Amino acid sequence: MSSLSVRDVMSTGVVTVAPDLGYKQIVDLLVEFGVSAVPVVDGHRHVLGVVSEADLLHKVEFNGADVHARLFERRRHRLAKEKAAGETAESLMTAPAVTIGADATLTSAAQLMEHRDVKRLPVVDDEGNLIGIVSRRDLLRRYLREDAAIRADVIDTVLRGTMWIDPIEVDVTVTGGHVTLAGTIDRRSSAQIAVRLIRALDGVVGVTDDDLAWGFDDTSTRLSHAFDA
Known part of the structure; x- marks a missing residue:
């Protein structure tokens, strides 16, 4: 019976960044390729994390403010401040990345996105290496x-x-x-x-x-x- 998997709808031409890429270069890539997030990968394309527009906006949010974490701050607020002080992909990324396998069903991908509150999932092979990316929009292709x-x-x-x-x-x-x-x-x-x-x-x-x-x-x-x- 016909049933699409993540492999059928994922994008394979994924824009990625290295852990040491700078803040401005990441912003430039997002604008140039019209994407809202990029996976951070090592030399073997192993997914280390994901840098999204939300991660980058923390620097704007705390512009000019004291970004040093305080002992009794809420964890979410403290992490936002830490990212605001970050200058490379490694310090800005959300890690570990929420990933999915290429043979997973579209239903399981949608459920994972909903449960983890993410808009896209890096697609990895058995060794955890990046082979594609699937977004919410990709999941809608089954209805075309x-x-x-x-x-x-x-x-x-x-x-x-x-x-x-x-x-x-x-x-x-x-x-x-x-x-x-x-x-x-x-x-x-x-x-x-x-x-x-x-x-x-x-x-x-x-x-x-x-x-x-x-x-x-x-x-x-x-x-x-x-x-x-």
Whole structure:
């Protein structure tokens, strides 16, 4: 069944910086390439951290202020001051970086971004070396499929290929990624499984099955064992 992974949507031409690159040079790179953050990598492209616009703005936030950390300051405020005093990528970066593998699902990438409150994830191989980067915008690419391609996937992959349901029994229409099903399937459980599988297809934003009926409601049947164990 069609299912995109991080590898399918990530960008491979990643702008990176070395740990000793200066503040101004980092700003110049962000402006030149139109990105909001850059991974910090060593000579083997191992990801050490990420420098974002937010990290760089601490210097503006504390411009002219005392940036020396005080003993009883809140940790977040103290770290912001430390970054405001930083002059290289190593002292400015957020570390360790939140990374993800190329074979991870888009769902797991989205959940990780939400949980860790980040807008992008460096993509690494098994050794932790950078091979790409995936952003929130990249995750939305799964919804760019044409309606005709989604409909073909529903019919060929789910109904005919997985459920062994004759497509002539079910009318499938797709509009703006929303799938509408009508017709009759032999069992209610089969209808429920088909709907779940369709929801998981790339490009599907929703499924309406109000007009999908079934010949036998096997979900309410309770079978008793003929023999006791």
